[in-house]
Amino acid sequence: MSPPLTLLVTGATGFVGRHLVPLLRARGHTVVAAGRAEHGEIGPDTEWAPLLDGVDGVIHLAARVHQMADRDPDPAAAFRRVNAGGTRRLAEQAAEAGVRRLVLVSSIKAMGEHTPPDRPLRAGDPPRPVDPYGASKLEAERALFAVAGRQRLEAVVLRPPLVYGPGVGGNFTSLMRLCDSALPLPLGGLANRRSLVHVANLAQALALAAEHPQAPGRVWLVRDGLDLSTPQLITALRRHLGRPPGLFSLPQGWLARAAGLAGQRPRLERLAGSLVVDDTPIRQRLGYAPTVSVEQGLAETVDAWRATWPTTRRAERENGR
Helix, strand or coil: CCCCEEEEEEEECCCHHHHHHHHHHHHHCCEEEEEEHCCCCCCCCCCHHHCCCCCCCCECCCCCCCCCCCCCCHHHHHHHHHHHHHHHHHHHHHHHHCCCCEEEEEEEEHHCCCCCCCCECCCCCCCCCCCCCHHHHHHHHHHHHHHHHHHCEEEHHHHHCHHHHHHCCHHHHHHHHHHHHCCCCCCCCCCEEEEEHHHHHHHHHHHHHCCCCCCCEEEEEECCCCEEEEHHHHHHHHHHCCCCCEEEECHHHHHHHHHHCCCHHHHHHHHHHCEEECHHHHHHHHHCCCCCCCHHHHHHHHHHHHHHCCHHHHHHCCCCC
């Protein structure tokens, strides 16, 4: 175990932060948990100094997150201001305050959306982000390493794939809603693979990134360990929801045309494409060993989501609707 540290966690009230903060405290660390109320709007002018006094390390979760339907008039500028500009400012002020290490939670989207044809993505592969969110995360990584190169600051970056678990929102909740319908889905013929990481496993990896002497100066990829195809994921979610798989196959050309007509081609490309990561280095060098299996994690995620249903929704499901 690492000696006790004082760690600032930004975005501590968010999905990952709510799982990370208790874990860090259970490992003996003192946590300064900062949400929007403490650090305010994030950008190039954020004043982080009051939160950094006496801090040994920072885990930077706070970010402008990827949204499927971002309506900002200039989303690229907004992502860069928060994710890149905010990270640069935090790194500079952390270095000035004598903070030893800063761990940045980036995203696999900093590398792109798809796996090479013959192997999983590796941390050293050339990054090719395809959207403003991914580009802003890559810029944030580079800003952190640039500051660390000039100052006495250890930089660590984690690029998680799709994060799920109790309390997840966004696209994963949308997928659960779809799986909870009786709608047959024409995705049974997809033979893709996608890596996932349960939020508790990600929290474990972040704790190691903050503690381990071999963590600094590198980008780390992390995953649960079992990569699923889209049909396997849908089948598992529907099983935990008490529904049959409800999958059938259509030629991908037909699927692509139908998705294009419906304005859903980007969503189909994400569902149909493969995005698998190689997390061998973090397992071998930092001792990362996920404690939550994919099957257990999906069951927990579905159970937590079902617990949020109103009484009327539960009654409808019990009556088979």
